[in-house]
Amino acid sequence: MNPRPIIMIVDDNVTNLKIGKNALPNTYDVFTIPSAAKMFDLMARKKPDLILLDVDMPDMDGFEALKILRSKLETKDIPVIFLTALDHPDHELKGLGLGAIDYITKPFQPALLRKRVEVHLTLSLQKLTLESQRLELENYNQNLRQMVDEKTSKVLELQIAILKTMADLVESRDLITGEHMEQTQKGLGVMIEGLVDLGLFREELQSWNIDLLLESSLLHDVGKIAISDSILKKPAPLTALEFEEMKKHTIYGVKIIEKIQAYASESDFLQYAKIMAGTHHEKWDGSGYPDGLIGEDIPLKGRLMAIADVYDALVAVRPYKKAFSKTKAIEIIISGRGTHFDPVLTDVFQQVCDKF
Numbered sequence: 001m002n003p004r005p006i007i008m009i010v011d012d013n014v015t016n017l018k019i020g021k022n023a024l025p026n027t028y029d030v031f032t033i034p035s036a037a038k039m040f041d042l043m044a045r046k047k048p049d050l051i052l053l054d055v056d057m058p059d060m061d062g063f064e065a066l067k068i069l070r071s072k073l074e075t076k077d078i079p080v081i082f083l084t085a086l087d088h089p090d091h092e093l094k095g096l097g098l099g100a101i102d103y104i105t106k107p108f109q110p111a112l113l114r115k116r117v118e119v120h121l122t123l124s125l126q127k128l129t130l131e132s133q134r135l136e137l138e139n140y141n142q143n144l145r146q147m148v149d150e151k152t153s154k155v156l157e158l159q160i161a162i163l164k165t166m167a168d169l170v171e172s173r174d175l176i177t178g179e180h181m182e183q184t185q186k187g188l189g190v191m192i193e194g195l196v197d198l199g200l201f202r203e204e205l206q207s208w209n210i211d212l213l214l215e216s217s218l219l220h221d222v223g224k225i226a227i228s229d230s231i232l233k234k235p236a237p238l239t240a241l242e243f244e245e246m247k248k249h250t251i252y253g254v255k256i257i258e259k260i261q262a263y264a265s266e267s268d269f270l271q272y273a274k275i276m277a278g279t280h281h282e283k284w285d286g287s288g289y290p291d292g293l294i295g296e297d298i299p300l301k302g303r304l305m306a307i308a309d310v311y312d313a314l315v316a317v318r319p320y321k322k323a324f325s326k327t328k329a330i331e332i333i334i335s336g337r338g339t340h341f342d343p344v345l346t347d348v349f350q351q352v353c354d355k356f
Contacts, residue, residue, distance in 0.1 A: 004029045005050065005121055006031070006047070006048045006049050006050075007028050007031070007049065007051075008030075008031045009031070009032050009033065009052045010035070010036060010052065010053045010054055010062075010065070011034070011057070011083060012054065012058060016054070016107075017032035017034070019107075019108075019110070020083075020113065023111075023113045024114060031048075035057060035059060036057060036062070036064070036065035039051070039053075040065075049078070050078070050079050050117060050120060050124065051081070052081050052104070052117075053080050053081070053082055053100075054082075054083045054084070056084065056085065062084075063094060063095065070098065070099045079121075079124050080100050081116060082095045082100045082102070082104070083104055083106055083108070084103060101123075104116055156212070162260075166219055169222075170221055170222055179316070180312055180313070181221060182218075184217060184305065184309050184312050185214055185218060186308075186356075187308030188217050188304055189214055191304050191307060191308060191349065191352065192214075192304065193355075194349075195348060200344065200348065208272075209269075213269075215269065216270075216272035216273040217273075217305060217308075219276070219277055220273070220277050220280050220309065221249065222253045223248070223249035223251065223253025224249045226252040227245065227249050231245055232246075234320075235320065237320045247281070248290070250278050250280070250281055250289065253274075253277030254274055254278040257273050257277060275302055276301050276305045278291075279291075279299055279305070280309050281306070282302055282306065283341075284339060284341055285339045285340070288306075303341070303342040304345060306341060306342075307333060307345055310333065310340070310341075311329055311333055314328070314329035330350075333353075334350055
């Protein structure tokens, strides 16, 4: 609002214009205008803070003028008080329905006119102040959201960098494991897409950050860092004792991730990684390791990883074995339905295995 509020009095009666102007204090810039058309001409140069508008005028009455004011973005919020000698409820309802904020009946009392103008200018100022504060708050919230998003993005980048660095450490110990982690990540993604498409485990999947889960899957074999080279790199099948030691990579993986968690704030990606590291060798019938979990006691993340993990182990070349064909690997996975693998997930695998 201007330092001196601008008030336009629009009336085809000169006497009313004079009375209105004399009634208002000199703290306002008051413009007396004999017609609605001339009001619009003046508004091209000056925007009023309040309009006192006569209803009954020739050429363009107050109702028509108010419709035009309310139809334009730059004038729709200007407060308008109708001046009328017509004391009829229908006229008041019509004017208020068009957007007038008040009615003053002519001949008006100067004191009443001053008070009405003062009240509505104060309300208008308060409305503008509230709108300004709302916009400032909205802008602040937007900036805050942007700052949070940027911070979250940086944290996510850091988390993924840590994951990839740890995955690289495993790969430096065992080149086979490094490639295996990437392939199982892809297979896990295919399985999750299959679940989504089929509408299975919908509620649980909705609680996951799937992008972060897939990144976290790179750590499912991180425990192999603690396995000796003589076992990890042995170019032949492992002995029973060596296999028992190799099985401990699941336990070592959980311990490694728990050590990181002890120094980090709560993080989904570490929790995802720990679950997959500790449970991807569990079997549906309870014959897996390290804890012999049975059925749905095995977390869904671990049951999914089990299929992706075994499939890649089957189709990959190992120092102690040749690669199985894709067809043979699919047959072996399906034959493990209800023993090694979750029956529902095995059925999903059968439907999406072409994408592996």
